[in-house]
Amino acid sequence: MQSENPFVADFVKLMNSAAGTLAGVGREARENARERFKEFMGDMDFVSREEFDAVKELAATARAEVETLKARLDALEAKQNTSI
Template sequence: MQSENPFVADFVKMMNSAAGTLAGMGREARDSARERFKEVLGDMDYVTREEFDAVKELAATARGEVESLKARIAALEAKSDQ
């Protein structure tokens, strides 16, 4: 049979409570930091992936049209030089 010292039992209970409290505080701090980070990012002018892809496609199309127009101008200039 094992005898239990009341001082040790109370100390163990207190340490378990402290560990639980610290773990809860850690979770709360982490969640709070995550929410703050989301707020900061939300205030910035970021675009969505869909918007980025749409503008990227428009830029590629415009680049192709510019190259086509450059070729036509070069052909017209060559024709007028003759």
């Protein structure tokens, strides 16, 4: 048999309300922290992996072209120096 003590019933209601409020505060704090983290990361200049790989490939191609042109220039300079 359960007794209906108004003090206990009010205390239980108060604790349930407090638990709900704390859960809401925790949820709000978590969402706020997540939003701030997104803002922080959004302000940084990150690139996607695809963009990075594309630029890396362009740099490798440019480096190879520079080496080819350098070799041609060295050959032309050597040829010019021998003809003088």
